[in-house]
Each structure stands twice: as structure tokens, then as C-alpha cells.
Amino acid sequence: MTESELSRLAAGLQKPRGEKQRDKLLQRIGRLREKSHGIGQHYRIDLTPDEAGAKVTALTWERVPVAGTQLTHPGVYCLRTNEKNWDEASLWKTYIMLTDLEAVFRSLKSELGLRPIYHHKEDRAEGHLFITVLAYQAVQALRRKLKTQDINESWTTLREIFSVQQRVTATFKQRNG
Numbered sequence: 131m132t133e134s135e136l137s138r139l140a141a142g143l144q145k146p147r148g149e150k151q152r153d154k155l156l157q158r159i160g161r162l163r164e165k166s167h168g169i170g171q172h173y174r175i176d177l178t179p180d181e182a183g184a185k186v187t188a189l190t191w192e193r194v195p196v197a198g199t200q201l202t203h204p205g206v207y208c209l210r211t212n213e214k215n216w217d218e219a220s221l222w223k224t225y226i227m228l229t230d231l232e233a234v235f236r237s238l239k240s241e242l243g244l245r246p247i248y249h250h251k252e253d254r255a256e257g258h259l260f261i262t263v264l265a266y267q268a269v270q271a272l273r274r275k276l277k278t279q280d281i282n283e284s285w286t287t288l289r290e291i292f293s294v295q296q297r298v299t300a301t302f303k304q305r306n307g
Contacts, residue, residue: 132279133191135162136175140189150185152177167291169281171196193280231266234285238265241289 139158142148149155155177163170172195178188209221216224239262269285276283283291 132166132169132281134279136173136189136191143186143189150187152179152184152186155186155189168287169283169291230284234266234269235262237285237289238262238269 139149139155143150149158159175172193173191174194175189175191177186178190179185180187209225211221213221239258273285273288276288
């Protein structure tokens, strides 16, 4: 569920042939929630009915913090460092970045079949590391793009969401060539 999809539903209320039936809108919102794999729980959606109650005049939403997520319960940690010039914010940011990096690397190395490394030749180990770093760069580019849309999910969660995506390649031959 993205805010652009909700905006499209809200814009449809202003169009003459747009969907305004309350039951139909609830079905569409339900499909969006189902399709979003848990992202929908972060939104409270309100429908404003007309006087009869069968049609909707406005659709509004608000992003709400969900109990038990990293946003609401970051936890308590005791971090130590030998970097004397770091403040608490720098230390915490580095810690979060490193734990995220470790989780993504672990996931990618399993997906790419690069875990564990059984051979001990340095050039092969470097090749494994290169492929993993390249895949990590692709993951981070995707996550940066999603963060502009205010989607801050972990790579594991994003992988589950994207697991339903499929690529189909179709090739056709011309009759005369």
C-alpha cells in the first residue's frame, strides 16, 4: 500500500465516473492492504460517508506508528567504542548501518549461493566478495529510492514483498525473417 495508490482512490471520488460506493472502496482498500504485505498496518484510513451512508465523499489517511516495530521500540543498547571523537548520534548511526549491512550481506550471500566459502584461493574469495558488494549496492540503491517514498523496511521484508514478482521473457520470430 503506497500513498500514491491511496491518492488515486481519493482522486476517484472527485471524478464523475469514479468509484464512490462505500462497499466497493472498502474492497479496494482491503486488496491494497493484502497486496502490501504488512505495510497497510502503518496507515489509518478514514472514509467520510454522505448523508445516506452508502457513498463516500472523502478518503483520508494518516501514517501511525505500530507498536513493536523499530520505530516505536528501538530497544536499549550499551555500545562501546575506542573512537573518542564520536558523539552518541554518530555511534548509533554507525551501529545501525553495520547491523543492517551484516543482515543484507548474510541474506545476499545465501541467495547468491556464496555461503559458506569452501575454497581458500584468494582470487575466488575476492570474486565472491565482489559479487556480494555489487549486489549490496543494488539493494541500497533500491532502498534509497523507497525511502524517498517513506518506505523504510528491512531487506528481508522487502524480499518477501518482492517474492511474488515474476519476470516473463517472450520471444517471437517473424514469418519472413
